[in-house]
Amino acid sequence: MVAMERIGYLFGGFAALMAVIYGLWNDFSEPVGVTGLVLGALLGFMIAGYLNITRRKLEGVPPEDDPLGEISDIAGDYGFFSPHSWQPLFLAGASALIFLGLAIGWWIVALGAALAIPALIGWVFEYWRGPHAL
Structure with a gap:
């Protein structure tokens, strides 16, 4: 540091x-x-x-400033990453439509936004289970 x-x-x-x-x-x-x-x-x-x-x-x-530190001293949990989610692909396609619509026509922006909203909701709530699942 x-x-x-x-x-x-x-x-x-x-x-x-x-x-x-x-x-x-x-x-x-x-x-x-x-x-x-x-x-x-x-x-x-x-x-x-x-x-x-x-x-x-x-x-x-801090471990990165210790001259005698080992590489394993700084190792830790980096979080959870979804192994097989299709939602980022759908959101990327919708975003591409939105940016294409900025150059071609506003109606394509509306189509892209209509596709982006369910893709974003699906990605955020992908792992919700139980009685409050979508």
Whole structure:
């Protein structure tokens, strides 16, 4: 976590320095580039600050910062992933129709939305069982 924090500070400092150099190079007459670089610097500092606060809240040394740590020290539960769900495929097809409709016609957007709503509901409630199942 310390390495990621340092990378965030490094990126933020580099972007801030480049914003100043870029601004001086064109006498601050072109604001879009300076604004983009300042926002990039703020993003780097924000990520580094978040990692700093999170690291200080943790007790002890995190497994990724322990020089004597093993790979198995950081292993954990990554969650549940559905092995055979068809719902993402249906939702992807409906989303493709929605984006196609933005280019061709609004009636295709309505068709895609009508297909996306049941696909999304089916994916969210796929593993509900019992008296409250859909």
